[in-house]
Amino acid sequence: MLSSSTQLIRLSQGQLNVLERCPRQFQHTYLEQLFSPADPDTEARQTLGSRFHLLMQQREIGLPIDKFVKADSQLEAWMNAFAKDAPEILTNTNSRFFRDSEHYRSLQVQNYVLTAIYDLLIADEQQAQIIDWKTYRKPPNKRSLQSNWQTRLYLYILAETSDYLPENISMTYWFFQGEGKLRSIRIDYNTVRHQQTTKKLTRLLSRLSKWLEKYQQGEAFPQVSEGQRKVCEKCQYAHRCERDSVIETEELKAVDKTLANLATIQEVCF
Numbered sequence: 001m002l003s004s005s006t007q008l009i010r011l012s013q014g015q016l017n018v019l020e021r022c023p024r025q026f027q028h029t030y031l032e033q034l035f036s037p038a039d040p041d042t043e044a045r046q047t048l049g050s051r052f053h054l055l056m057q058q059r060e061i062g063l064p065i066d067k068f069v070k071a072d073s074q075l076e077a078w079m080n081a082f083a084k085d086a087p088e089i090l091t092n093t094n095s096r097f098f099r100d101s102e103h104y105r106s107l108q109v110q111n112y113v114l115t116a117i118y119d120l121l122i123a124d125e126q127q128a129q130i131i132d133w134k135t136y137r138k139p140p141n142k143r144s145l146q147s148n149w150q151t152r153l154y155l156y157i158l159a160e161t162s163d164y165l166p167e168n169i170s171m172t173y174w175f176f177q178g179e180g181k182l183r184s185i186r187i188d189y190n191t192v193r194h195q196q197t198t199k200k201l202t203r204l205l206s207r208l209s210k211w212l213e214k215y216q217q218g219e220a221f222p223q224v225s226e227g228q229r230k231v232c233e234k235c236q237y238a239h240r241c242e243r244d245s246v247i248e249t250e251e252l253k254a255v256d257k258t259l260a261n262l263a264t265i266q267e268v269c270f
Contacts, residue, residue: 097124
């Protein structure tokens with residue numbers, strides 16, 4: 001990712017999420033490309049999610065999918081549930097609607113090219129809707145989705161690269177859970193949120209530029225404060241960042257508290 005000042009750096013929503021959560025984690029992951037192998041369960045879910053996205057893309061461009069759906073009971077359950085709960089999305093072939101699967105858009109901000117790939121974009125002359133497929137077992141709440149950079153960036157880029165007013169843009173997440181269960185969360189955009197995203201994005205990218213400049217001079221990206229130690233508890237780089245001692249301290253405190261509670265329990269005589 002390191003580059004000269006004349007080159008543009010591409011950033012996705014995933015990279016912005018990591019950068020905002022912990023700049024040092026961004027450094028290890030994207031600059032130094034230090035990755036830990038995923039556990040088998042995670043890899044299996046990711047593979048199933050990728051297959052489902054590919055299936056929806058093939059369906060959208062008119063390729064036959066029945067053979068692939070019937071070969072996988074989970075995919076079949078999801079497709080049947082979606083056809084039941086949101087038939088208008090699957091069957092809407094009105095020529096006045098623009099529909100595009102895996103729709104790509106980009107936007108330059110400062111020295112960065114921000115990229116977005118919409119699972120499905122449906123639009124007409126008045127409004128546009130971004131559709132995103134998720135195969136999480138447990139969907140996040142709406143507030144978490146609104147603050148996630150996928151939501152922020154996808155809505156922001158569409159507003160900046162089209163003639164639609166922010167008020168006429170929305171994003172709907174469809175969560176395909178186990179046993180054919182479905183849940184959708186719609187997030188409507190507006191001018192106030194667009195302005196807020198502009199400020200947050202400008203500030204975050206300006207900081208990134210400073211951190212990159214210092215990194216090229218041998219200075220590491222900043223770590224999160226110890227007051228945000230919960231970020232470190234789930235981070236694969238905790239030992240590298242010398243934050244595993246913080247985690248161990250918290251675990252010891254929990255054990256001490258448990259032992260203290262046990263000490264207060266009166267002995268029962270038989």
